[in-house]
Amino acid sequence: MLFEIYSRLLSTFGYRNWWPAETRDEVIIGAILTQSVSWKNVKTALSNLRDHDILTIKDINRADKQTIASLIKSTRFYNQKAIKLKNFTDFLFREYEGDLDNLFDHDTISIREQLIRVKGLGEETVDSILLYAGGKKIFVIDAYTKRVFSRLGIIGENWTYSKIQTYFLNNLKSNTEIYGDYHAQIVNLGHLLCRKTNPSCNQCPLEDLCRYRSSY
DNA sequence: GCCCAGGGGGCTC
DNA sequence: GAGCCCCATGGG
Numbered sequence: 001m002l003f004e005i006y007s008r009l010l011s012t013f014g015y016r017n018w019w020p021a022e023t024r025d026e027v028i029i030g031a032i033l034t035q036s037v038s039w040k041n042v043k044t045a046l047s048n049l050r051d052h053d054i055l056t057i058k059d060i061n062r063a064d065k066q067t068i069a070s071l072i073k074s075t076r077f078y079n080q081k082a083i084k085l086k087n088f089t090d091f092l093f094r095e096y097e098g099d100l101d102n103l104f105d106h107d108t109i110s111i112r113e114q115l116i117r118v119k120g121l122g123e124e125t126v127d128s129i130l131l132y133a134g135g136k137k138i139f140v141i142d143a144y145t146k147r148v149f150s151r152l153g154i155i156g157e158n159w160t161y162s163k164i165q166t167y168f169l170n171n172l173k174s175n176t177e178i179y180g181d182y183h184a185q186i187v188n189l190g191h192l193l194c195r196k197t198n199p200s201c202n203q204c205p206l207e208d209l210c211r212y213r214s215s216y
Numbered sequence: 217g218c219c220c221a222g223g224g225g226g227c228t229c
Numbered sequence: 230g231a232g233c234c235c236c237a238t239g240g241g
Contacts, residue, residue: 035223041239076238080224122224142222160230187222 001154002171005206006178009185012205016184019132021046024100025056027133031125032084033075044074058098061089084120091118104134112138123161131183137176139168140183144190152209 020039021027026046033042048071049055054063069082089098095114096102103111108130115126123141130136141164149155155164172178192203204210 032223036221036236037223037238038221038240041221044239074238076221077223077236078238080236084224120224124223128222140222144222158231183222190222 002168003173005152005209006172006182006185008205009189010181013185013188016181016188018180018184019128021132023056024133028057028088028100028129029060029085031128031132032088032120033072033081035081035125036077037075041074041076045072048072048074057089057092057100060085061093061098080120087118087120091115100133104136108134108136108138111136123165127165131176131180135176137174137179139165139172139179141165141168142183142187142190144186145183148186148189148193148206152206 019027019030021030029049030039030042030046033045049059049068052063052067052071054060054068054071060068065082065086068085069078072078072081075081091114092098092100092103111134112126112130115121115129116123121129127138127140130138131140141161145164146155146159149164150157150159155167159167168182172182189204189206
């Protein structure tokens with residue numbers, strides 16, 4: 001069922017080519033900045049950072065926290081996020097000499113445990129980093145995943161993050177490309193079904209599967 | 217003006 | 230573990 005749904009999304013919307021960033025460093029910076037904010041706002045922030053030559057994890061590590069905060073205002077909670085970025089780079093330099101290859105050289109479970117302990121990185125952010133920056137086999141769960149798949153009746157409304165993730169990992173073939181594109185498809189669908197921009201389900205390729213057609 | 221958004225931490229019970 | 234508030238911009 002999960003792969004059938006993915007196939008439909010893929011053939012409707014095409015390969016999404018995610019994550020929308022040039023480098024691993026930008027994937028990680030973007031993953032933190034996009035917490036509870038649309039990618040549009042993140043793009044503004046990334047372009048501000050670029051204008052000030054803050055493009056890499058090394059640059060973030062060197063830069064002043066206040067400077068970073070002022071450049072990422074468009075992403076909301078900017079003071080918190082400046083701290084979160086610093087927390088990540090502090091961790092990377094303290095434990096791995098600032099080298100991502102060094103970090104991603106370890107196994108997924110162990111990296112995940114370490115990253116979750118970094119204050120400001122929760123499960124979704126860590127899994128995005130693992131999958132899109134580290135190429136690790138992990139599935140990212142977000143608010144759209146919960147909303148869409150519970151309304152399809154595939155998962156329960158109150159399933160926890162790890163229960164949903166386990167379900168996806170157990171019912172899809174283990175493949176980084178598919179994990180990455182599937183999450184991208186879900187985000188795209190979530191945007192499409194957003195009440196603000198599109199109050200109906202007309203464009204949804206999963207309409208016939210939906211148990212609560214009018215409630216998106 | 218009001219509502220809500222791709223999240224996470226801290227606190228309470 | 231669930232429920233609630235905090236963080237604090239931008240677009241519909």
